[in-house]
Amino acid sequence: MTNVLILGAHGKIAQLATAQLLQDTDAHLNLFLRDASRLSMTDANREQVTDGDAASQADLEKAMQGQDVVYANLGGGNIKAQAQAVVAAMDVVGVKRLIWISTLGIYDEVPGAFGRWNHEQLDPSHYIETYRAAADVIEASDLDYTIIRPAWLSNKSLVSYELTQKGEAFKGTEVSRASIADFVVKLIQNPSEHIHESLGVNQPNTDGDKPSFY
Secondary structure (H helix, E strand, O other): OOEEEEEOOOOHHHHHHHHHHHHHOOOEEEEEEOOHHHOOOOOOOOEEEEEOOOOOHHHHHHHHOOOOEEEEOOOOOOHHHHHHHHHHHHHHHOOOEEEEEOOOOOOOOOOHHHHHHHHHHHHHHOHHHHHHHHHHHHHOOOOEEEEEEEOEEEOOOOOOOEEEEOOOOOOOOEEEHHHHHHHHHHHHHOOOOOOOEEEEEEOOOOOOOOOOOO
């Protein structure tokens, strides 16, 4: 049995991963989010809901007690501060395995017209540089991390994806949330895989100037 702390548990990908973990594994889940009343449990024997702030090291340390894996599905303008708090709390508590959701483009790895379009869409809000700063915090840690860099997200029920490593050109333009959730679950089931890797994730054969839904 694996104990999994899911940070940002109200997120769409996190909810898909939660449902799949309940269906496909015997993991116990600690669902961490701000305003816990937004989330209801499916299986009270295997889930608990924790109200907390992912930028608060104290909140995180409390939630991490007894956990084996931390899956962070976080966002916002303070994502670097959240990354710093997560790393510090994991170091204090002694939890090593971290799965961290980031975004594409943080290494300027998206080529061609799509790369230019992606930068134009995200750069005005400094989204890319903010998420890069958070990824830098994770990569500088001594944690057993995996960083996931999804393509633009769709709500398709399709599960189909391929991976690219840091240093390789990003492939495709889009990927389903269900695919990212599936990959997260696979990492939780096989926690020794993809350690110290930052992985682009896309749906195969979706190359183009922009995602199909734009």
